[in-house]
Amino acid sequence: MTSPDVVAIGDVHGCASLLEQELTPHLDTGAELIFLGDLIDRSPEPDGDRKVLERVWQLQDNPAAYGLAGVTVLRGNHEQMLLDAMALSTPEEDFDLWRCNGGHKDLLPLAREHKQWFKQLPVTALRGNYLFVHAGVRPGVPLERQSFDDLIWIRKPFLSQPHGLPYTVVHGHTFRNDYQVARLPHRIGIDTGAYLSGTLTTLRLDIPPEPNQGADA
Structure with a gap:
């Protein structure tokens, strides 16, 4: 069975208008959306956090109605805070x-109503040869021994050296000074500072079928 494409979505930070703009090309394509965390905080528009959360919940509650294979939301450091x-x-x-x-x-008030949803957010998702995570991983540490704090908070040494895991890590959390996507052989950083730059990045990835594909953690 062919795995659906995955569309990774970088740190939204309450940018509801940008999110809607970036979602449109991917609806009705049969892809799975994976939000990399930090849906909230620092919103540049009125009521942006609520609008983003309600849109994500709408998609997640019935992905098939929007032509999606599924919607996965990872926990970022802002959800944890x-x-x-x-x-x-x-x-x-x-x-x-x-x-x-x-x-x-x-x-x-809205967050308290949905507290259990925030509490159940996973910190990683494996799809084929890609590991999706909010911040990154600690280099030299097996995936099963990665610390929770590193997965949602780490910058260095993850940003400055290869991690050694057998995956390409797709992450958010840290944006470059020029707000461009960071593409390296071992990682792809797609936080492009939406709340500052006005650019929210989505990245579509073809996921080859895996006989023993990993589960969310």
């Missing part, structure tokens, strides 16, 4: 950390 801010016994500094990184208290 929101979860920390919502924790019942959260220290004040966790709320401050989220707020200082673009979080807005007006999102909290």
